[in-house]
Amino acid sequence: MLCRAVAVELEVTRELNKLLHSIESMYLSIVREVVEYAVENNVTSANKLQRLFYRKYRLEYSSLNSQLIIQAIRQAAQIAKSFVERRRKGLAQKPYPEVKAVSIRFTEMAWSYGKFINSTAPVRLSLSLLGERREVWLRPHKRFWLYWWRVLRGEAELASTLLIKRRLNKWYAIFIFKLKPREEEPKSVVTFDINENTVAVGRIDLLTTVNEVTNWNKQYLMPQLYTIRTDFGRLARRYEKVRNAIIERLKPRFALPNGKYINITNTREFRKHMKRLRERVRKVGRVRQIANELTKTPAIIITEELGEKPQESMINEIRRNETRHRIKQTPFKSIEKAVGDKALERGSKIFRASSYRNSRVCPIHFTRLERTDDWHVLKCPLGHLVDRDYASVTNMLWKITPKAWTKGVWWSLKGLSRNMNWRKYEGKSNLIIPKYIIQHLYAILKTLTASEEWPAMLARAKPMNHHQMQNEGGGEETSHTLSRQGGGQCTLFI
Structure with a gap:
C-alpha cells in the first residue's frame, strides 16, 4: 500500500482558534514530559509509558479527550526511541530531544470518521474538543478531490487517524490516503x-x-x-x-x-x-x-x-x-x-x-x-x-x-x-x-x-x-x- 498525505485548510473562528491553541499546549506538554522521562530512564515502549502516565494526565487534564492523551504518549514514545537510536550512533549532541511543535492525532473515536467516509463529497468534520464536539468546515482543493475520487472508486482507503497541525497561524487537517498499486498494461x-x-x-x-x-x-x-x-x-x-x-x-x-x-x-x-x-x-x-x-x-x-x-x-x-x-x-x-x-x-x-x-x-x-x-x-x-x-x-x-x-x-x-x-x-x-x-x-x-x-x-x-x-x-x-x-x-x- 502507498501512503499519500494531503493537508486541507480549516475554516477556524476566533473562539475555535483559542480552543485549538489550548489543546495544542496540553498535548505538547504531555509529549515533552514523557519524552524527557523516557530518555532519562531508557524506556521506549509505548505500552509501558501509557501504563505509567495515562492515569496522571487523565486526572490533570480531565476535559481533554482520553484518546488524545493516549496518542500524545505514543507519539512521545516514538520520538524517544528515535533519539535513543541516534544517540547510540553518535548523532545526537543534546542530552534530550527538543520538541518544538507537534501534530495533534485524532483517532476515529475522536473525530467523525464514520460519517466522513460515508459522505460522497465531505466538506466538514466533527472534532472532540474539551468535552464537546465541534464541527469544522474544510477548504478542499483539487489534490484532495483527486484522492477522494479514488476512494469512491475503491482504489484507495482513508486512514482512520486524522492529524491537526498549526502552520503560520493557520490550522490544517492532514488526511492520509492508502492507495492500492495500479495494474496497467505497459505502454x-x-x-x-x-x-x-x-x-x-x-x-x-x-x-x-x-x-x-x-x-x-x-x-x-x-x-x-x-x-x-x-x-x-x-x-x-x-x-x-x-x-x-x-x-x-x-x-x-x-x-x-x-x-x-x-x-x-x-x-x-x-x-x-x-x-x-x-x-x-x-x-x-x-x-x-x-x-x-x-x-x-x-x-x-x-x-x-x-x-x-x-x-x-x-x-x-x-x-x-x-x-x-x-x-x-x-x-x-x-x-x-x-x-x-x-x-x-x-x-x-x-x-x-x-x-x-x-x-x-x-x-x-x-x-x-x-x-x-x-x-x-x-x-x-x-x-x-x-x-x-x-x-x-x-x-x-x-x-x-x-x-x-x-x-x-x-x-x-x-x-x-x-x-x-x-x-x-x-x-x-x-x-x-x-x-x-x-x-x-x-x-x-x-x-x-x-x-x-x-x-x-x-x-x-x-x-x-x-x-x-x-x-x-x-x-x-x-x-x-x-x-x-x-x-x-x-x-x-x-
Whole structure:
C-alpha cells in the first residue's frame, strides 16, 4: 500500500482558534514530559509509558479527550526511541530531544470518521474538543478531490487517524490516503541512468513502434534518447561556496583568545542562515520532477542496481575533495526510491539490471569503448563516437531481451544467469544483429541534428561557471546529438 498525505485548510473562528491553541499546549506538554522521562530512564515502549502516565494526565487534564492523551504518549514514545537510536550512533549532541511543535492525532473515536467516509463529497468534520464536539468546515482543493475520487472508486482507503497541525497561524487537517498499486498494461519501456548533473533516458513507445516489422523482430525497436537536466553537482558547488562565505563572515564573532575559532557550523547564527538557503527543498523538487517525467505513462522501467551506498563506490578513486563532495550530494537512492514509489501509483513496474560495464561497451557492436580527450565521449574501435550516458541506457535496453539474446551479448539481468562467464565474450561482436542493419543505423545516426525541445526539464539554478570547465557535458545535451567546439559531432546511439 502507498501512503499519500494531503493537508486541507480549516475554516477556524476566533473562539475555535483559542480552543485549538489550548489543546495544542496540553498535548505538547504531555509529549515533552514523557519524552524527557523516557530518555532519562531508557524506556521506549509505548505500552509501558501509557501504563505509567495515562492515569496522571487523565486526572490533570480531565476535559481533554482520553484518546488524545493516549496518542500524545505514543507519539512521545516514538520520538524517544528515535533519539535513543541516534544517540547510540553518535548523532545526537543534546542530552534530550527538543520538541518544538507537534501534530495533534485524532483517532476515529475522536473525530467523525464514520460519517466522513460515508459522505460522497465531505466538506466538514466533527472534532472532540474539551468535552464537546465541534464541527469544522474544510477548504478542499483539487489534490484532495483527486484522492477522494479514488476512494469512491475503491482504489484507495482513508486512514482512520486524522492529524491537526498549526502552520503560520493557520490550522490544517492532514488526511492520509492508502492507495492500492495500479495494474496497467505497459505502454512503453523506459531506461534511465543517473549522473551528477543529468539523467539520461531511453524510451521505447510500444504503441507507436509495434508494426509489421517489429511484430516478427523486436530488435528493430528504435529508442528515443534524451537528457533531463538536474544540476545536482552544480547546486552542491554553489551552496558550498555560500556556506564557506557565511562561515568566513561569522568567524570574527566567535574568535577565541588563542587566535583559533570555535566550530561555526554548530552555532545558532549559522543554522539561521542555512535555513534560508532552501537547498534540501530544491533537491526534493527536482527529484519529484524526474519521477513524474519517467512515469507519465504505464511503463516497464529499467535502471541499474545501485547497491546500498552507491556514492562510496564512485569516490574510491577520486582524490579531489570538491568532486567527492558533489558526488556525495547527488541523491541517487532518493531518485530511485521516488521513481519506484510513483511507478506503483501509476501502474508501472521498475526492474534493476546489472551495472556491469553498461557505459563502457558499444551498444551496436558490443565491443569495448576507448577513451578520448572528452571524458563524456568514448570511441568505438570500429570508428565512431559514443556518448557514455546514452550507451548505458541503451545497453540496459538490451538486457531486457529474452534469455537467448542475453547469452549472445554476454550480459544478464541480475539473477537471470549468475553462472555466466561475462569475460568469455568480451571484445566480440554480436552475431545476432546482421551487418547491413549496423550500417543502416550508422548512416541514420550521422544525419541526426540537435533538437531545441530537449532537455525535458531545465534546472532552476544557473551554473556558476561555464560547463566546459566542469567537464560534465554542459547544457548542450540534446535528444540525439552533442555538438562540440572544434571536434565535430558526438553521435548518440540506440
